[in-house]
Amino acid sequence: MSPEFIIGFGLIILGTVATAWPSPKDYITRLINLELPAFGILLVMLSFDETLALLTFIAVTAISTFLFVRVIEKKEARK
Amino acid sequence: MIIRRISGILSNFTNLSRVYAILVIIVVLAGIAGIPSLDYKGDRLYPKTIDRNSPLDPYDRGGIPFESTGILAEYPGNSPYLGYITAYLTPLSLALASATPHMGTTIVAHPGGIIDEILYATRGLDTVVETTILFVGFAVAAYLFRRREDE
Amino acid sequence: MFDLNIEGAELFALPFGDIVPYFSIYSATLAAFVLIFILISAFDHPERQLNIIFGGDAYYEKEIKEDDTRFSRFMAIACGFATLGAVLTGDIFNFTLFAVLVGITNIAIVASAGNRHVLNAAFQYGIVAMIATVPLFGAAAIILATTGTLSIWTLAGMGAVPLLAKALLILGVMGEGIAPLYIGKAEIIRAQGAPFVLMIHFSSLLLFLRVTEIVLVI
Amino acid sequence: MIETFHTGMFAASLCIIIAFFSFMKETDDLHRLLLTDLASVMALFLIALVGTDLAEALILPGLVVTISKLMALAEIYLVKEGIWGNQPARTLDIEVLQSAPAILASILVLYGIFLSGFSGGAVAGLGVIFYIICKGHQERFELIETVSGYAWVAWIGAFFIMLIFPSQWFLAVMIAGGAILIKVTAKLSLIGTMRGESDV
Incomplete structure (x- = not known):
């Protein structure tokens, strides 16, 4: 087990x-x-050397964060 | 009596996701005990070979462009050109690979390489479904968005 | 796999890469039903709902916009083809992807109704369909890791798939095919477009039949 | 490797239990939507644990499923709550967002085009979103949708080339990479348009 993996799953939990x-x-x-x-x-993913998946995951996470921010902004605006 | 109670819970559809979550928790709790007895045979298909010194690190699977390379597919007989995409490098990728040893991921994300082989050729039907899911998801969003603009 | 008695004889297989879709007697029957229902949803006209005004004899027909009809017809046909794929595919992960596609087209069919309550039902269903990806992909990942393959052809009759993966697979399909429970609710509160709503019930029924077959075979 | 897989499975089941437990307790709809994103991380974790090239190829469809369902659900949520017309409270009013977008966006788009394929599409789409959000452009919705429709058709064409004439694999890979790039970029740029809509 590589240190990346241990830190990674600690962070996930x-x-x-x-x-x-x-x-x-x-x-x-x-x-x-x-x-x-x-x-x-x-x-x-880094510990398994899945760097391409990592790159895509970063992009998709950024996009889903945009989505959530948009919804939350509108939700908060009502108050 | 109890049936009426259960149907009462199920008839409120905000509760249904809760019921589903409980089911998943029960199954996973029951499954935890069995985890140590699972064998790991995951590297029967498309195993990784890591060569840290290659300019294509972590995706170096060997092979010469326009020649095949040995990869383990489920049914090699079904893809006569198995391994050709894995071995292929575009001229730009070749230039990058000879220039610097740190661009492996960029090179493989460029057309050609093992991931393209799996995604487009041997498991192409997966990618067709995947792009269709994306299409439907965005069609729903765009449809709702446009409809409310009309109102 | 065709010596197991649930499948019946092999009729046709399409060898393409790692994913080999096949027709057996069982899946060919299901596929024929799917084709019939695709034709129904392609050529049928949606029913109009009647609103009756209380205290009098007057009633009026609800207007359904042309765009709404076209959208839900398209999604119903897409749902039909997704069901066809789920019935015919010969690969576990591909099956889970088709199940997800059925789930998302079901959301789309319900979402074309403008009614706020119906949209609420669609949202609650969508939440369940979304968290159902955990058991679905989890099952596929566990099968791949413990047996080393995803192909139903190789897995058939081996009995190597752990019980946990089978349970998760069924649970995942339950999550994607849970729509009829919501649609029953949505119909009561007057959703529109009856033949397309039919497709929702039909697709989740066929998903269940297919997952039963898979779980019995692997 | 065996050890890693089992440790990971234990961690994943623990996380799934925690996530679904809190999901069970949750009553607010937007909180539920946020928790589904957590659930999708669990699904990706389970696939990533297999650790082969095949696992990596399976992660990409998993990501696609996540983002498309989130997109549809977020839009349904806005309509069902009746809050889509709200003037958003600008929580992200940062000075950099006014000055830097053009350079950063063009870098992202160029890198995405160079990568091509699904990853490239996501990267380029991110760049376009960033640009549209910062500058507040009004895009032509139908045009973007049409382009991505043609890209989808090109993809299917590439798939059939692969299926029927395997000897033309090179052409098919190039078409598939380019089409998926255009398609994903176009779809993702719609998000930026949707977010920028209310202040123009």
Whole structure:
């Protein structure tokens, strides 16, 4: 087991807990905590040398973050 | 009595995703005990060979352009040109590969290489379905977006 | 695989790369049904709903926009072809992808209704269909890792697939094919476009028949 | 390798249990939508654990499924809540977003075109989104959709070349790479258009 893999899955577990129970329970906190397991899975992919998947995952994560930010902005605007 | 209660829960459709989550948790909990007995045979198909010194690192699978290279597909007989795409490098990729040893991923993401072989040739039907899913997902979003603009 | 009694005789197989779709007696029957339903949804006209005004004899027909009809007809046909693919494919991962495609076209059919309540049903269904990708892809990944192959041809009769993977596969298809429960609800609150809604029920029924076959064979 | 696989499986099941438990407790719809993204990370984790080239080729469809379902669901959510017409509260009002987009976007697009294929499409799409969001351009929706429709047809054509005339594999790979690049870029750039719509 390479160190990347160990750090990666530690981050995934940590991030899952953090996303499951965010501390101030609002949308933005949860969205930011969501980056933790995403970073963990990046490290796991790195440990398996799946760099092409890693590159695509970065791009898709960025796009899904845009999507969420758009929805959250509109949701918050109503208040 | 209990049936009425269950159907009462199921009839509220915000509860249904909750019921589904419970089912998944039960199955995974039951499955955890069996994990140590699973064998790992994952590298029977398309195993990785890592050559850290190659300019194509981590994707160097050998082979000369326009010649085939040995890769392990499920049914080699079904793809007469198996391995040709893996071995192929565009002239630009060749130039990059000889110029610097650090561009392996970029070179493989360029046309040719093992991932293209799997995605386009041996498992091409997967990619057809995948692009269709993308098409449908965006069609829904674009349709809803345009419809509300008309209103 | 064709010596197992669920499949019946082999009729035709299309050798293409690693994914080899096949017709057996069983899957050819299912495929024939799918083709009939694709034709129905391609040529049928949607039914109009009647709104009755209480306290009087008056009623009026609900208007259905041409665009809405065209969209849901297109999605119903796409759903039919996705079901056809799911019925015929000879590969586990390809089957899961077709199941996801059925799920997302079902969302699309429901979403073409303008009603807010119907959209809510579509959203709740979409959430379940989305988290169902975990058991679906999980099952495919576990099968690939423990047996070293994804092809139903190779897996047939081996009995090497762990129970966990089979359970996850069924659970995943349940998640994608759970739509009829929502559609029942949505129809009660007056969704439109009856022949297309029929396709939803039909596709999830066929997904279940197909996954039963797969689980019994592998 | 065997050890890695089993450790990973334990970690993945633990994560799935945690994620689905919190999903079970959740009642707010937008929170549920955010949690589905967490669930999709679990699915990718399970596939990545196999660790071969095939696993990597399976991750890409997994990513596509995630992003397309998220896209459709987010749009349905906006319509069902009736909040699509809201003027968004600009939480991302950062100075860099006004000055840097052209250079950064062009770098991303050029790199994406060079990569081609699905990864290239995603990278180039990211660049286009970034540019449209920062500059607030109004794109022509129908045109983008038509282009991506033709790209889809080209893809299917490439697939059939591969199936019927395997000796033309080289042509097929080039068509497939180019078509998927155009298709993914076009689709993703729609997101940017949708986000920029309310302030023009």
